[in-house]
Amino acid sequence: MSNGFFNELNEKKISRRKFIKWSGAVSAPVVLGGIATTGNMVKKAGAELAAKKADELVLTTCSTVNCGGRCLIKAHINNGVVTRLTTDTKADTFELPQLRACIRGRGYRQFVYNPDRLKYPMKRVGKRGEGKFERISWEEAIDYIAKELTRITEKYGPASRYSNYASGHSGSIIGAGNMIQRLFGLTGGYLGFHNSYSSAQTTNATPFTYGTTQTGSTLDNLSHSKMIILWGHNPVETRFGVTDFYVRKAKENGVKIVVIDPRQSDTAVALADEWIPIAPTTDAAMMDAMTHVIITENLYDKSFVDQYCVGFDENHMPDGVPEGESLKSYILGEKDGVPKTPEWAEKITRVPASTIRRLAREYATNKPSALMQGWGPQRQAYGEQFVRGGTVLAAITGNVGVKGGWASGAGYISLVKTTAVPKGDNPVGLTIPCFLWTDAIVRGTEMDAKDGVKGLAEEQDTLPVNMKAMFNLAGNTLINQHSDCNKTAEILSDESLLELIVVSEIFMTPSAKFADILLPSNTFMERWDVGTTWAPSQQAILSQKCIENMYESKSDYEWMTMLAKKLGVEQKFTEGRDELAWIKWSIEESRKTDPNFPTFEEFKKEGIYQVSLEGNSVVAFEQQIKDPKNNKFETPSGKIEIFSKALWDMNDHEEIPAIPKYISSWEGPEDPLTEKYPLQLIGWHYKRRCHSTFDNNKWLEEAGPQVMWMNERDAATRNIKDGDRVKIFNDRGEVHMPVKMTNRVIPGTIAIPQGAWWSPDKDGVDQRGNVNTLTSQRPSPLAKGNPQHTNLVEVARV
Amino acid sequence: MAQLGFYINNDYCTGCKACVVACKDKNDNEVGVNFRRVYEHSEGDYVERDHAVIQNIQTFFTSISCNHCENPKCVEGCPTGAMYKREEDGVVLVDHDKCVGCKYCVWNCPYGAPQYNEVLGKMTKCDFCIDLISAGENPACVGSCPMRAIEYGPIEELRAKYGNVSDIKGLPNSSITKPNLVITAHRNAK
Amino acid sequence: MHEWSLLIFTLCMQAAIGGTVMLLIFYKKLSKLDPEQQFHVMKLPLVVIAGLSLIGLAASFTHLGSPENALNTIRHLGSSWMSREILVTGMFIAVACGAAGLAFIQKKVNVWLLAAGAVIGLFDIYCMGAIYYNTLVSGWNSINTYTSFYGTAFVLGPILIVSLLVPFLKAKNEELAQAFVKNAFYIALGGIAIQLIGVAIFGITAPEVNQIAGVNVMDALEGYQTTVAIRWMIEIIGIFFIGYLSIAMNKKIPIYFAYGALAVLIFAEGMSRYVFYVMGA
Known part of the structure; x- marks a missing residue:
């Protein structure tokens, strides 16, 4: 057959494929005048887009979820809709390598355009943790938060206010956690935290x-x-x-x-x-x-x-x-x-x-x-x-x-330093190890320096008050990523303990379900920020606002500005700057110490500031x-x-030795508890998730399903076959999930990828596979850090 | 233009599936439709001696899309002629105006390349991102690999550069369809 | 297993083809009757054969994602066994329906159409087998595919025809009816023998895996041994029914025995086909 014939076929095919592609891209819900539509807009938009390919806008951005990669993402935007993502395409050298997005970065459209996004502010109507909410307006939400915050502050003092460690959609230089602390600082102070769940x-x-x-x-x-x-x-x-x-x-x-x-x-x-x-x-x-x-x-x-x-x-x-x-x-x-x-x-x-x-x-x-x-x-x-x-x-x-x-x-x-918006001073001046926040709710007034409390004045032995107001913004540590979900749930459900829980979230996560007020957050594609990677880092990326806020969502800074106004500190809080103005301010600050740091205009053009290792090793x-x-x-x-x-000199030579020593671990292989729970359990970081972020991303679930790894030998002795749904349990809880039988894990140890969304059934059995159903809240001796890879469990067929 | 093919540096494939999802993003493929796929191959066992364990676990990953074969069995078996190999670069494509959605090609392909789209009622597959190539870009998977383990180009050039291997452990025999694929085998895949 | 369409399609077509072959074999003996009587006896089988082939056709359409393009499927006769099979199946259906229609118009059965149907049908089964035999699916590329398909035709065809003919024939010509049941029994035994030969060959040849995510057929069928065993038990019970009928008909065994045998054998062949498609799933 002639070439002409094939070409003709091919052209037909391409035009058809293009239409399919775009119609697919906009089949995610699209905001039109504040109302989500999926129906008749699809075809229209598809046709328009096909005609407007030449006008495609490509913006560089960078996910400011707590991802170790913080890669370069290029959003291809047609008529305000991101239709495709690409990544770094510059020349690829040893000293200046391309920052290619990994599987998570490639799946961001399923994150931003996920139909399950929270769409409007909500107020709890059921029991706490039940997940029953009613829709309210932003004004009602801000009113409620301001009123409750003022009441709690007057009754218990500012040290009862806490912003939880959160790394999910935490942002980088204008992150939710930092900004709420700035607002707290301007209104009397707060109980702060030190450490992290990553590297305490x-x-x-x-x-x-x-x-x-x-x-x-x-x-x-x-x-x-x-x-x-x-x-x-x-x-x-x-x-x-x-x-x-x-x-x-x-x-x-x-x-x-x-x-x-x-x-x-x-x-x-x-x-x-x-x-x-x-x-x-x-x-x-x-x-x-x-x-x-x-x-x-x-x-x-x-x-x-x-x-x-x-x-x-x-x-x-x-x-x-x-x-x-x-x-x-x-x-x-x-x-x-x-x-x-x-x-x-x-x-x-x-x-x-x-x-x-x-x-x-x-x-x-x-x-x-x-x-x-x-x-x-x-x-x-x-x-x-x-x-x-x-x-x-x-x-x-x-x-x-x-x-x-x-x-x-x-x-x-x-190699690259960015400047975050300053938190300002905290008049309370106290911090706790972030892992011990549940303790601070239950027994804050008993917590002292031995619990890792920092900033205690000389005459002050313990925290002055238990934690009463909790702001859990842009993260899932309120329950999912904290140890011992069942214990945490019990503490959170007791409305006499925490009197206010404010959560801002993108999805109805396990943490969101425990909110009194639940605020819909936008995503990094809808806001400005500057992203840097985990160590070792040689770049900063301008995370540009690519699309308008979806539904009624707002960035955390946007709603906090409303709250600051309500609390009478708007000017001090914003210093007259909106999000973009802060980004520009941050860039100028960074340029003061690093003259090579690009101006905003340069940054916008290049999208990235990456320092070559040549001469900078x-x-x-x-x-x-x-x-x-x-x-x-x-x-x-x-x-x-x-x-x-x-x-x-800390004088705890058994658990805090002055030279590094092996200390036989509770719930380690030498613990007598192995007779009851013979298997060790670890929870690794899964390629398809960034902690708990993307657990609801269907493309990534397909690429990396939530499965527990078990050695063939351990499976055989328990009569377990590959793909079986099994129960994993210890005294703290029970998880049901499928097993992947693989010799890629040492005999005697099982591994559950951490970050799955805790999904207890009516009996409290997690049906999704959240490792923290089984982890302990006992902190490490020196850092008071999380011991989440230290667990003994048993596994059986369901 | 000469026959196009893929080069996979299997030795450095981390099984991350960035290529799989980059491909899905470019083609807007639903769950269940994967023009590129990554397979895990793991074998071996432990020797337990007192407390010690000695492992002999051999694992590797293989990323495969369509190999735009010399003798595409999908084309041979297709009853409608919808599946065809175009002359200028040997890319195997599906003409959706002809495809009847019988899925017969699924049973004929050694590599799992044909991917049925339930919504369209048609067979779909890797088209080598010929639209991107003609616009001067790389195919989505090629530019996505964090390990730089996927390349593409005229197959003769790839073979001159990387050799003739297209048979590794776990892959069907290349004599079946003569894939336009060059692989540097992982040490466990030889 | 999600190939229900194909399961129904292949079973219906093979039963219809087997039935056509049986009608042709019985035709000569039935020509002892006068043409009108002959038509009267044969009209139901003819209609059922045409009906089965149409049900098969309908089932095959539900397998297609884009049935509106169905006509395209005969465009690749040069290399595609599927194209060939679809063409031949189409011809068989046309002949089967033509034979039935013409018989009703002329009130007599056209033996040449019947013969054409049988020949085309037998070739059609070969094409059907070739479709699967030529894939890379582990287990399908075995002689067993052909023997299984022909076996189905020669088990279901005779029993189908007997259970449709005999009730009408018995009143008119008991001896002939008895002979038919016997013939059907022997042919069905032959069908089972063909299948057993296929199974034996299947068992002694080492299956290959030629698909990247393919499973060795032995692994694919792990867990289906019970299904296979039950299928053979049912099959034997069905054949036993017919065998008993063939020797004991004059003892006033109700003819419903034949219907029972038919039902049991359809079920058995269905199970067999189910396991066949498990290999490809």
Whole structure:
């Protein structure tokens, strides 16, 4: 047949396909004069759009949900509707790589145009948590909030007001959490929080070694390493910036990559030369054993330890500490009689002693090497020990401050600094660890410094008042992402405890169901912001408003401005600026410290400010190592503190040791509770969700269904088959969900991807698969952080 | 123009499915319709010795769309002639004016490329984003891969650059349809 | 399994074709009767065969996503077995309906049309088998596909015709009726034998998996062993009914026995076909 014939067919096909595409794009509800329509507008819009392809507007934006990637998104807009998304297409180089969107970024249209979006403000009519609401106007909602807030403040004082930790649609420089605190600050103050649910333990523990959390180097370093150990680090799914890209580049350079993880993560599959499965909560035991090998085989960097570290052996100890407390003494078992040998660790970690020995030798003798810690293993009962154990391994092998090495620990680094709208002062001046907010509701007036309360005045032992007014904005930590959903629900349902719960949300999430007043939030595509990635970060992206607010939704700043007016502080709150004006202000502020930061107009044109690693490569602590006389570590001793006197002085040597130690964990593999609940449970970050965000995105559910991973051996002994719906339970709750039988998880451990929306049936059994139905509210000792990978459970067929 | 084909660097495929969803976004495909798909292949077991576990778990991912085959069995079996391979670049397309929606091509394709659209009552599939290519852009999947593991181009060029492999573990034998596909196999897929 | 349309289509067509073949075989013996009587006896089977083929046609349409394009399906005879099958099926339906219609107009049965229907029909079953045999679905690319389809025709066809003919014939010519039941019984046994040969070949050949998400047929059928076993038990009961009828007819066994056998065998063949389509699901 002739070409002409085929061409004709092809043309026909394309025109048809185009129509299909656009009609599909607008078949999501579209706001027309404030009313959502899906029906007759579709065809009209489809026809118009087809004709207007040439007028397509392409705007760069960046999701400011709490995603590690914060990639570059280009929204293709036709007649005010986003019809397609593309991502970074600039030249792709090692120093300036493309910031390609991952699966989540590619699915944003199903987020923005999801028909389930909250459409108008609502007020609770049923019992709290029941999810029964009636529609109200914005004015009614703001009136109610202002009235209740004033009443509660007058009755209990400003310290009873709290804005919950929320990372969902938190924004970046004009985020909901920050802005409500600014408003609280202007009206008497509030109870603040410190820490995060992501990295509480590493941000608290890392500084005891290095004096700072800024222990990350730029990722080009990885290509100079001889070996990379990704310990509980799964950047492929968590999206730490473009870490996966740079690990790939390192692999191409012949760098050996080892992943240590209870799961054979996607990172392990694609990037690792070796995957070492380990029992959850036992990482510190393996680290101790590696240290044992390195010490006993004389593989440590003697001059480095001598010159830069405190506490390695008895000759390098601070004053005022009794004998036998150094790292070496502990590792060799001089005091407790237990040498921390690989054989000792094998029993605990399930990692063969020979593997531990080999890895220790490889790491210590192939210098430089990078031991990168993920944040997962620090979210365990004694996660602080994992964090400090990693830093100590890096230190004694002399992998700190050298190109190709890695200091381990928190790993923060940012080449681009943005300026957030200031929170202003908090006259109350108190903060709690964010994980302990439920405690502050029930027993706030008993909470003291031992509970991690900060800012207590000298004559003040505890919080002055229990928490009474809760603002849970742009996040799902009110129940879903907090530990122990059943316990949390019980606390929230008691209307005598919290007297006001305000929630702003995009969807009817589990948290939204507990609102007294529920406000419909817009999405990042409907507001202005500037996005930056998780560490290590080398860029800022202008998150542009692409479309008008859908339905009656507003940005958090928009409704808070209404509330500020009602409370009589509008001028102080806004300083006369709307959202866009604040963005412009922020950009100008950033330009004051970084002259290369683009102007607003430049930013709008390019969409992104990305710093090339060429000439900007950073090695953490390089100066401290090169020129120690003039560059001290920011620790009390000015050195790397393997032994921390500050920790020693806390005088809780069992749970807060001064050197990193393996502490056998409650609900770990050695807990007698294993007789009742023999399986360990972890909840990993799933590629298809950003925490709980996108759980209701149907494209992403198809790509990554909510399933529990279980080893074939564990399944066989319980007569469970792949795809079966099973019950997972412990004393805190019960979950029913399908099982994926896979050997990609170590025997004895099951894994539920965290973030599924808690969906209790009438008996309180979660039917969706929220891991937090089973997690504990018991905090870690030092950071008071969340231990959510520390759980014992049993599994059975439903 | 020469026959087009895909190159998949299977060794670096993380199974993230960005390509799958980028493709859905571009084509507005509902749940159940996936012009590109990612398959997980996992085998192996553990040796348990006292407390220790030694793993021998071999996993890899494969991203596959339509391979616009040399001998497309979908075209051969199609009763209407709706499924056709166009001459200029060998892209296999569906003419919806002819398609009767019998789904026979689903049973004939080794790679799962034909994807039935219930709403249209027609078969749909990867069209290589020929509209984007003609506008100077990459196909949606190619530009989406965070690992840069998908490329496209004239198949002879891809073969010259990356070799002739289109048979890896888990994939149907390439002799069936002669796919225009080049793969760098994951170490576990060889 | 969601191929109910195709299940109904193949069963109806194969029963109709088997029925046509049986009518042709019985035609000679029936020509002992006078033409009007012959027409009288044969009109119901002719109508039922035409009806079955039309039901099959309707079912096949419900399988299509865009039935308005149905005429396109015969445009690719050069390489598509489906095109060929659709054309041949169309011809068979035309002949079956033509034979029935003409018989009513002429009040007599046209044997040439009957013969044409049988030949076209038998070739049609081959085309039907070839459709599945030539796919990549594990288990379908086996001789079993052909034997299963022909077997269905030779089990359902005879029993169908017997249960339609005999009630009318019995009053007129008991001996002939008895002979028909016997013939039908032997042919149905033959149909089952063909199917068993196919099953044996199926069992000894190692199935291939040629589709990326395909399942080995042995795995696909795991969990259907009970279905298969029950199917064979039912099938044997049905055949036993007919066998009993063939030797015991003069003992005033009610003719409803034949209807019972038909119902049981349709059910058995339906189960067999259900399992067949499980492979492709």
